[in-house]
Amino acid sequence: MGPVTVPSWASSDAARRSMQSNRSRDTAPELALRHHLHARRLRYRVAYPPIPSLRRTADIAFTRARVAVFVDGCFWHGCPEHYRAPTLNAEYWAPKVARNQARDTDTTAQLRAAGWTVLRYWEHEDPWTVADMVEAVVRGKADLRRTAQPDRISIRCPGG
């Protein structure tokens, strides 16, 4: 495999940083969400494996409420709004993103089967709004609805 050219859209430092690691910890969007959750006095675990034998870690987990939160990078996880298949080294990137998406769907299914509520957000989503939704779910005040995407759910919050 030759040198990998970073796609042209990844021109910002943040985008480059987020691409350096597939499932990186402590990304800026994740830190912002954690900050807002902390401000709401919610107690959570970071990089927590809900099913230890599965060896997949939720970015944020509420163990008592059994809620697992993932903040997915727009590039690595194929965000429908921001992912554009790179023209350079497409044969390198495309299978990686496809594998990640398949694993995300599988992780969600396995955690749900084990009784966890799985919440997936894109890194581009507003962390304040996401924190509102996570708080409502953790406190048992949200109305969860299935969406067309099998590993995502929409959430109706009181007053939202």
Ligand SMILES: [Zn+2]
């Ligand atoms: Zn996105």
